[in-house]
Amino acid sequence: MGRYLNSSTSYVLYKNETMKPYFVDKTKLLSELFPFLEVGNTHICITRPRRFGKTMIANMIASFLGKRKSENGLFESLNISQNKEYIKYKNQYDVIFIDFSKMPRECHSYREYIDRIEENLIRDLKKAYPDIEIYEGDSAADVLETIFEEYDEQRFIFVFDEWDFIFHKDFIKEEDKKQYILFLSNLLKDRPYVIMTYMTGILPIAKYSSGSELNMFWEYNMASETKYSEYFGFTDEEVDELFERYEHNNENAQISRQDLRIWYDGYTTKSGERIYNPRSVVLALTNNNIGNYWTSSGPYDEIFYYIRKNIDDVQNDLALMISGESVQVKIQEYAAAAMRLETKSEIFSAMVVYGFLSYEDGKVRIPNKELMNKFDDMIQKEESLGYVYRLAKESERMLQATLAEDTQVMEEILEYAHNTETPILSYNNETELSAIINLVYLSARDKYRVEREDKADKGFVDYIFYPENKKDPGIILELKVDHSPREALKQIVDKDYKLKFQGKIGEIKTDHKILGVGISYDEKTKKHSCVTQWL
Structure with missing residues (x-):
């Protein structure tokens, strides 16, 4: 030997x-x-x-x-x-x-x-x-x-x-x-x-x-070949088995099965199978604590390295992905090795190869909360990201104003967002409006699990903010275009959206403090209006 x-x-x-x-x-x-x-x-x-x-x-x-x-x-x-x-x-x-x-x-x-x-x-x-x-x-x-x-x-x-x-x-x-x-x-x-x-x-x-x-x-590779995919990363079934071991080994288990899915799932093989980041899953279960384990070996600027060479071209797509959307892109399989990553296709291709984005059906997206946290860090620290940075910086003030029911400040921030005059604010579809809402509520992710429900045939998208701490209030946010914010709020009440907190987070009951928020946008006046009501 x-x-x-x-x-x-x-x-x-x-x-x-x-x-x-x-x-x-x-x-x-x-x-x-x-x-x-x-x-x-x-x-x-x-x-x-x-x-x-x-x-x-x-x-x-x-x-x-x-x-x-x-x-x-x-x-x-x-x-x-x-x-x-x-x-x-x-x-x-x-x-x-x-x-x-x-x-x-x-x-x-x-x-x-x-x-x-x-x-x-x-x-x-x-x-x-x-x-x-x-x-x-x-x-x-x-x-x-x-x-x-x-x-x-x-x-x-x-x-x-x-x-x-x-x-x-x-x-x-x-x-x-x-x-x-x-x-x-x-x-x-x-x-x-x-x-x-x-x-x-x-x-x-x-x-x-x-x-x-x-x-x-x-x-x-993971993006274009099916063979051998199940051997790299953990499948859903494997994580199920690991979680059973975890519960058996820990009398005071601090992690839920859903936590693992939200934080570490999100990669997709060519065949469509979901893959979890194996290092992060193992360390989370070993430490009995959810955390940024895979990305902790590199700061947010590891992500910014790829974006910085063509911020103008990727800015809008970045805003969409941070809002949870997938973005259409042609992946160039070998772009990751190029010394000069200049086109959007090259930049996103490299980020797929290095695991910062996942790729499925011709689209790229941010795979999970672990990576989303790093993207959040980046857009709140890099001024060169322009309007994305500026809106993210307003997000703490937006959350505070919402919880204080200060609709005047909420409207001011939304007007500020509109006046950035970026193409994404044309509001041509619900995706673009949702991207802006995500940016102005970015800091809410520190305290809430923010989920969207797609209602393609019933208007725009509503948001539900599930608090990480059960002492914090829940938030339901409904968006409307060319309708009053009162109509948005009425929809929250009439459809009894507060019931959505049941089952999602067991410790929150229907009598828990929940704030309804209606936001509207008038295409003629180009103005936003907001109303709030405790449900």
């Missing part, structure tokens, strides 16, 4: 994962790889946002397939043990596992980085196959081919994690990227010693391999 060849590292790391209380068994993926082991020379690349389980799956594959003196029954209790070919493939192969995110202590150039990797690999091969003769200047590919010829056609499985890590380092130049692609191509393409390559990363390889260097790879 060596640092890369049949290393114990992947085994130890995967074993540690299986012992955690909220481990999810994804070993059925192994059965999908078995046919490739018979065919040989197969190359698979899985791209997903960070923290979506790529490394754990890579460790699982290396642990299961790699030769080990003592495997200690790690897989006997897992799903793969039910496969009739389980024994045939378990621990039968020489596996070369390289985590490309591991760097030497002092590394200031691509040459230092790649030389260390190649030297370690050659050292491992020499130790495992001591009889081979290595010549000065031999590459790792040369050594592997020598082993294939001299050791009865000995072949290898390659498991590469974080293949694109080096592209994010400041010292890497465009020429270095080309050299790195050539290194991978020379090591893997059309080599008789390759049984299978399983490679993970965030960025698609096709962007960097503009020619034929790595065209042997089959690439699988």
